[in-house]
Amino acid sequence: MKRTFLTTIVALLIAGNAMAWDNRSHSTIARIAEKHLTPRAKANIERYIDGHSVVYYASWMDYNRTFPPYDVTHDWHVDYWTDAQRTDAEGNPLPPQSVDNIKRIMREMSDFRSMPDSVVNINIKYLVHLVGDMHCPVHVNFAKYRPLKIKWGKEQIKYHKFYDGYIIALKHKNASPLALADELDRVDDARRAELQAGTPDDWHEETLRYSTKSYELLPEDKVITDKYLSEVAPLAEHLLVAAGYRLALIFNTIFDK
Amino acid sequence: MKRLLISIIALLALSPMAKAWNGPLHAAVAEIANVNLTPEARKNIEAALGNHGIVYYAHWMDDVAKTEGYKHVSKWHNVPLTAKNKIIPAKKAAKSKNGTISKALAMDGLARAIAAIENRDAISAEELKDNIRYVIYIVGDLHCPSHYVFTDMLEQRALKYFYHKEKKPRSFMRFWESEAITSTFSWRPSEFVHQLNRLSPEQIARLTEGSVSDWVKGNAKTYRQIYSHLTPNQHFDKKQYRIWLNNFYEMATDQIGVAGYRLAALLNGLFDESEPKKSIK
């Protein structure tokens, strides 16, 4: 009982802290990806997740990072949890956590049929979420933005929280993830191929650029205005779409065989 | 439980300065209009909106209301009507000493936007985009009962009521922003299409016939009725409130559909030459 109590408290403390994209954004990314899966990849994936759609698991990692056995994944959602983590004990640079884990899972999954079903299942849940998170501008340079606060109306809230949950919610009030995916996913094949080009490292670099751009748009007094919202929302939307296409590419590469 | 649901929905909507139908309900109107656009009209509109659909900009007019250069839109939400449900012309309304009437220039805003779109060769691409977005929003407002300013019963706009144990009264006008619908249905905007987009071509033709003024006059007859269901500072317990809600939700929800069909008819006329043009008067 005491243990449950303690872990609940810890879970609550952490949950309030870092919530990646919100459920709408993650689900929208998963849905955009789902729309661009090959039939064979889609069928193979769904075989491992009890016939559910991948959209169902878009936020799963967010609810499973504070308890064993998945607490090992806690830091995977961001590039570096703290500045200190950028180097190892000998001072060698470490790769960003989210991208590094995506690359590792992609490598391991190249022969998914030889893996236990439960491992494939969990790796699908990881990928559907982490590819979203690595495209979230407050999840790169995470340590830098973490303490930053902004003013929205009378509220003072964390920049991180505002970017994750509010920007898309304010722009697309109450939108269903299925509908939002249709609304945003409207580029032609050539442009989609362009967005899918490159490696996870390149995509990480792009998110960093968007992260800086978003930050520079912030008014100096850190008071959120409608003008700021209208300028930053297209950046967030672009990243949702790019994440969706890239997640589809990763899934197709692994599962279309 | 009911209160909890309502507050959660309000939280999800995150609407800081809701006017008229709130954002999600404007999006619902646009969703229904969107599926009733002709392919030609949709192609032209989306090209003008920069490869976005009309749903994307459903509540844009509200989003920019406080931005420099868009202050004029604050007067484009309401319509003033006489006791006989005649629309008071903008010129006359603007001169009224009553602020509620002088700021009720939605018909004027819509007429200007339509005129600008009809002469689109004379305006910039950005101006065309703005005017389409005005139309999308204002047609929604014209189907929200609280946007009808009945000049013979102005005092009714201040109607308040008390819910359960709340000490602070609630505004009946605010009720029409969303609660009239969301206290009963928690649908996403796109789900209104599944619920309401089920009329036959004949029914749609009947619903969209006539001019915008005809629509407004027709709506006025229905919307006038809402005030008969409330006495000043009426108190409701939870059960009484639920029964009271049942007076409104069906009518309110159906208005979202009506607005959607009519917005589509208006936009089809403007952006598809093979479709009949809708006039204001």
Add this chain to the structure above:
Amino acid sequence: MKTKLTILTIALSVFAASTAWGWGRDAHATIAYIAERHLTPEAKQNIEAQIDGRSIVYYASWMDNHGEEVRQWRHSVYYDPITHKPTGTAYTELNTTIEKLRDYKSLSERKRKEHIYHLVHAMGDFHCPGHTYLLSADGKTKVNTHYDVVGHDGKVTRFHTVWDLHVIRHFHSTFGYMDFAHSLDNNLSQDYIDHVTAGNLYDWLCETCNESLWIYDMVPKKPKGTPKAELSRINIVQLQEMGLLADRQIVKAGLRLAKVINEVFGK
């Protein structure tokens, strides 16, 4: 648990009283929408013709909204695990509703509609684990879900509310009923559908009961007035387990509702 609570009888009590919201609106809408996706074209057309051309989803929570205006359906199904016999009026009433609807053309318009609203709503409530109630040996002291627990958010809440709301909303906070249906009712195999829809209302009730009783083991009832620090606490892992059960039940309720409507309105 059985020795602790000296439980001899287990009751599954499903009721649509206005104070108790079976599932919340999202779950009811999802169940009706999943059902609609599995209707035959004839059944869909026939049932919608009875309800002003609207979708059955529109009426999924009608019973909760209009409970004060119409006859209150008293739903109380007691399930005895030893004799395996359901008793009480809820089960018989829904059965009666279904039987009456089989001859819906002979019913008045008003009755026809009310029976449809009852069917669409009650089939959902019947599958809600939060409505699986326990009876003590004397048959009087119900252990229902109307007791206080500490929810995943650290706040004191009724266990019933956890089932109405938290299990559905916490994990998919932005989903509408179409998003839920898309996620849950996603290319279900015919084998699975056949398996779920086999049997009758009685079998489905027993199954719901048997699959739900563990919730009282996981989140035990504490006596009234227990201080917050000693109430049962629900952590996020437990909430997920309950969420998965809820989602499974939603799919089953939807498929079974479709089966009944297809039988009744499919000809």
